[in-house]
Amino acid sequence: MSKLINQISIGCAVNAAIINDVMTKEKGTFNDSCIEVPKKHNIISPEPNMAWPFQNASWEAYKLYCMIVVPKELYKLAKDDKYYLDLVKEDVMRNFTIKKQEKSFQESALYHFNSLRNSISHVNYSITDDGSFVMWDHKYRQEAEELWHWHIEINKSDMDLFLGEISRHIFNLYNEIERGLRDSNTYAIITS
Known part of the structure; x- marks a missing residue:
């Protein structure tokens, strides 16, 4: 690590x-x-004689966890739900370097988001010294790299861009719930 x-x-x-x-x-x-x-607390800042860099690696972990892992209702939506179709239409994963996948993002955004969620929640990622992310997902007890079914890389600025785009979609989802267009417990679209 x-x-x-x-x-x-x-x-x-x-x-x-x-x-x-x-x-x-x-x-x-x-x-x-x-x-x-x-x-x-006798903690030395990573940058001596400077204020603590608040937007540090933990800040990145908060954002990933809170925006990708916490809204678990998203992972119960159908893969053809408007939420996922909009993500594909915007090609929100365009800046990821996909090293390994079972399905393309266009085939199943849900597959990629499930893999991303698993990567984050199981801490199957590393952050390089330049702030880039290397992330992977694997089936239970199949942790060897050759057994990974999903593997991506993305630099910090592109991850920030991606999370900004995801934020906008989460805001839209929240507003759809507030307007009564989606169920607040399941996030499913309400049909009359």
């Missing part, structure tokens, strides 16, 4: 402490807390 993935837990702990510090003080700035909190 890369050094960045090993920093996720400490990054999360420091980020949480910074947010807590910001929320409980009457004066001071977010940047002040990014300097004071690591010092208070």
